[in-house]
Amino acid sequence: MAMAVISSCSREAKVAPSIPQDSDVEAKVESVLKRMSLKEKAGQMVQLSIVTLEDGTREAIDPAKLDRIIGEYKVGSILNVMHDMAHSREHTANMVRQIQEKSMEVLGIPCIYGLDMIHGASYLTDGSFYPQEINLGATFNREYARMMGEAMAYETRAAQVPWVFSPVMDLGRDPRWPRQWESWGEDPYLQSEMSRTETVAIQGDDPNHIDLEHAAVSIKHYMGYGVPASGKDRTPAYIALNDLREKYFRPFKECFQAGALTTMVNSASINGVPTHANRTLLTGWIKDELNWDGMIVTDWADIDNLFTRDHVAADKREAVALGINAGIDMIMDPYDPECVNVIVDLAESGEIPMSRIDDAVRRILRLKVRLGLFDNPTWEYDYKDFGCERFAKESYDAALESEVLLKNEGGLLPLKGTERILVTGPNANSLRTLNGGWSYTWQGSADDFAPQYNTILEALQNRFPNVKYVPGVVYNGEWGQWQKDEAVGIAQAVAAARASDVVIACVGENSYCETPGNMDDLNLSANQKDLVKALAATGKPVILVLNEGRPRIIGDIEPLVKAVVDVMLPSNYGGDALAALISGDENFSGKLPFTYSKHINALHTYDYKVSEHREMMEGSYNYDAVMDVQWPFGHGLSYTEFKYSDLSLDSPAEFKAGDVLKLSVKVTNTGSRAGKEAVLLYSSDLVASLIPDVKRLRGFEKISIEPGESKVVEFEVPAEELAFVGADGKWRLEKGDFRLSCGGLGVMAKCTETKVWETPNI
Numbered sequence: 227m228a229m230a231v232i233s234s235c236s237r238e239a240k241v242a243p244s245i246p247q248d249s250d251v252e253a254k255v256e257s258v259l260k261r262m263s264l265k266e267k268a269g270q271m272v273q274l275s276i277v278t279l280e281d282g283t284r285e286a287i288d289p290a291k292l293d294r295i296i297g298e299y300k301v302g303s304i305l306n307v308m309h310d311m312a313h314s315r316e317h318t319a320n321m322v323r324q325i326q327e328k329s330m331e332v333l334g335i336p337c338i339y340g341l342d343m344i345h346g347a348s349y350l351t352d353g354s355f356y357p358q359e360i361n362l363g364a365t366f367n368r369e370y371a372r373m374m375g376e377a378m379a380y381e382t383r384a385a386q387v388p389w390v391f392s393p394v395m396d397l398g399r400d401p402r403w404p405r406q407w408e409s410w411g412e413d414p415y416l417q418s419e420m421s422r423t424e425t426v427a428i429q430g431d432d433p434n435h436i437d438l439e440h441a442a443v444s445i446k447h448y449m450g451y452g453v454p455a456s457g458k459d460r461t462p463a464y465i466a467l468n469d470l471r472e473k474y475f476r477p478f479k480e481c482f483q484a485g486a487l488t489t490m491v492n493s494a495s496i497n498g499v500p501t502h503a504n505r506t507l508l509t510g511w512i513k514d515e516l517n518w519d520g521m522i523v524t525d526w527a528d529i530d531n532l533f534t535r536d537h538v539a540a541d542k543r544e545a546v547a548l549g550i551n552a553g554i555d556m557i558m559d560p561y562d563p564e565c566v567n568v569i570v571d572l573a574e575s576g577e578i579p580m581s582r583i584d585d586a587v588r589r590i591l592r593l594k595v596r597l598g599l600f601d602n603p604t605w606e607y608d609y610k611d612f613g614c615e616r617f618a619k620e621s622y623d624a625a626l627e628s629e630v631l632l633k634n635e636g637g638l639l640p641l642k643g644t645e646r647i648l649v650t651g652p653n654a655n656s657l658r659t660l661n662g663g664w665s666y667t668w669q670g671s672a673d674d675f676a677p678q679y680n681t682i683l684e685a686l687q688n689r690f691p692n693v694k695y696v697p698g699v700v701y702n703g704e705w706g707q708w709q710k711d712e713a714v715g716i717a718q719a720v721a722a723a724r725a726s727d728v729v730i731a732c733v734g735e736n737s738y739c740e741t742p743g744n745m746d747d748l749n750l751s752a753n754q755k756d757l758v759k760a761l762a763a764t765g766k767p768v769i770l771v772l773n774e775g776r777p778r779i780i781g782d783i784e785p786l787v788k789a790v791v792d793v794m795l796p797s798n799y800g801g802d803a804l805a806a807l808i809s810g811d812e813n814f815s816g817k818l819p820f821t822y823s824k825h826i827n828a829l830h831t832y833d834y835k836v837s838e839h840r841e842m843m844e845g846s847y848n849y850d851a852v853m854d855v856q857w858p859f860g861h862g863l864s865y866t867e868f869k870y871s872d873l874s875l876d877s878p879a880e881f882k883a884g885d886v887l888k889l890s891v892k893v894t895n896t897g898s899r900a901g902k903e904a905v906l907l908y909s910s911d912l913v914a915s916l917i918p919d920v921k922r923l924r925g926f927e928k929i930s931i932e933p934g935e936s937k938v939v940e941f942e943v944p945a946e947e948l949a950f951v952g953a954d955g956k957w958r959l960e961k962g963d964f965r966l967s968c969g970g971l972g973v974m975a976k977c978t979e980t981k982v983w984e985t986p987n988i
């Protein structure tokens with residue numbers, strides 16, 4: 227955690243580079259840079275959508291457009307997919323090869339192609355998909371972040387694409403925001419661990435030499451994107467500076483220091499400053515403070531947003547200058563190659579210093595060299611594992627570990643198998659809803675592209691002999707009105723329920739992505755609630771299956787149902803996993819990576835301030851504010867029981883900065899079946915100079931335990947992990963008592979010395 231300070235006596239003092247420099251890489255960058263014209267440099271700094279190269283069929287490249295975009299404008303990067311839809315690996319590879327040949331012919335510099343691979347090979351028809359990040363967060367198992375990262379990089383490379391816009395690591399702390407599911411959940415530590423693991427899995431161990439099975443990441447969206455005050459996508463956030471550094475920056479910092487080669491910027495603004503124009507955050511916090519020599523790319527048309535939306539620039543020229551001078555290296559200006567000429571003009575007039583242009587171009591060239599694109603602009607390689615069984619099995623296993631059993635009254639689950647089962651609800655027979663957005667298309671279209679996989683209904687039919695299906699409610703909205711649903715026969719569903727022994731009601735959300743996912747009411751839709759209420763009124767036991775990208779409020783219907791499973795967005799094997807879990811063939815082990823709120827005016831995260839809620843602290847002033855959530859962060863049931871004992875501090879109970887706290891806890895499977903358990907370790911700072919968070923996650927391990935077996939889990943927590951950022955923006959570890967807790971047990975430790983760091987990062 228501590229960062230080596232090379233020198234601390236001048237303002238230019240540099241910490242050790244986040245990515246070690248490689249002299250061969252640097253020599254190559256310099257040799258290319260010195261022969262480039264200004265126009266060529268400006269071209270490198272612009273990224274266009276593949277749409278600008280499409281021919282009339284929208285399936286292939288128009289050679290005249292290629293001449294214009296690469297030949298005349300000298301554009302250095304292309305992104306996205308034609309027709310907003312996935313293509314086969316071969317089709318994608320052929321298209322990229324054409325672009326590369328042109329780029330090498332006219333510029334002698336390879337183009338870099340980037341794709342939104344969000345949960346596997348999101349934009350390949352024949353690749354592999356894993357559950358979305360929110361599900362992998364629920365596994366509390368770093369291995370799945372590794373597996374998904376490795377498969378994603380491998381399959382993307384197989385399509386001749388060396389750059390993925392992943393992992394998404396916005397803290398998903400507000401379910402009103404439509405992209406919560408793209409992240410690993412609400413907690414900074416979980417986010418850091420999973421993102422760093424995936425970053426290394428995607429890139430491999432050596433960021434200076436990415437091989438043909440790995441790709442560059444673009445960690446996104448730097449930063450604070452997930453907590454817009456309005457809840458709506460791409461709108462302003464207001465974040466206290468200490469929180470910004472302590473919670474939002476931390477996952478990014480971990481990834482930069484693990485070698486992340488690029489980052490994409492938060493489309494919106496923080497405290498009134500659009501992030502794309504925030505020199506402090508872009509140049510200051512990343513490039514200077516971390517001595518990071520990677521590349522910063524904008525999000526979609528966000529330089530335009532500086533004048534069209536945010537009004538911090540009068541026109542395009544001003545916006546481009548503002549962004550590049552703030553630290554942007556590459557502008558994703560999807561449809562406008564003229565941006566190249568704007569950059570040229572601004573450089574010629576001196577409004578962007580040539581030193582800044584050269585710095586940006588160096589960063590872009592360095593990325594291309596590190597990816598080996600100069601030596602291999604295209605490549606021949608036997609990707610024999612593409613779309614393999616192993617990836618499919620990993621996806622299934624991840625789905626199994628991610629679906630969360632939230633309620634199981636009277637042990638209704640697992641089912642015996644002989645019941646007459648009614649399956650109902652708008653999410654029962656949809657692959658689209660199981661996958662969510664970024665699945666074959668931007669908004670998600672798995673039903674059109676992946677009919678070979680099983681919906682929940684199909685998987686249940688395969689597993690149980692007696693399954694009847696009546697939808698009751700269906701989604702029927704036009705483009706962008708995805709959540710609109712219609713009751714198409716609640717009465718028929720009720721009649722079928724009466725003739726059944728148990729009802730599985732599959733409700734939640736239709737898939738969406740970004741702004742089309744905005745909504746005004748986080749409650750589950752009225753039609754879906756009506757369906758559940760009517761089913762429950764029959765007296766038949768109802769199992770509620772939630773298939774949704776964020777916790778939709780169900781406070782009024784939850785008491786009516788006997789069991790609840792939140793499958794979130796488990797992808798193509800999510801239906802099969804659910805059938806295996808509710809039949810008892812497999813055991814549940816997922817835990818919520820977010821707080822499931824109960825009331826619309828009381829949206830919480832688990833790390834609230836001690837003074838916010840009555841439950842935690844005697845004497846809290848706000849005595850009306852009871853922490854009343856549907857299910858807390860970390861909640862998740864199993865068919866077996868785990869007993870925690872012997873939580874002990876195995877290092878001295880007194881500590882100071884530089885020490886490592888060692889803890890262990892015994893977990894025993896006291897039930898009658900094997901199970902997996904995510905063991906979560908928290909800390910609470912009992913008194914601090916800023917109101918402390920009630921608790922913070924400091925460690926997690928996923929273990930498998932046989933019935934009757936005990937396992938000891940060990941944690942090591944560097945004392946610095948218990949520091950917080952004070953009001954002055956400085957990290958502080960303060961003298962006083964800390965409580966470490968795990969599985970309902972607690973142990974005390976005392977910090978004996980206050981330390982305040984003068985470096986911005988520790």
Ligand code: BGC
Nearest residue numbers: 306342391446493525526740
């Ligand atoms: C999204 C990004 C994505 C980019 C390129 C934007 O609209 O915010 O997450 O990487 O488009 O597709």
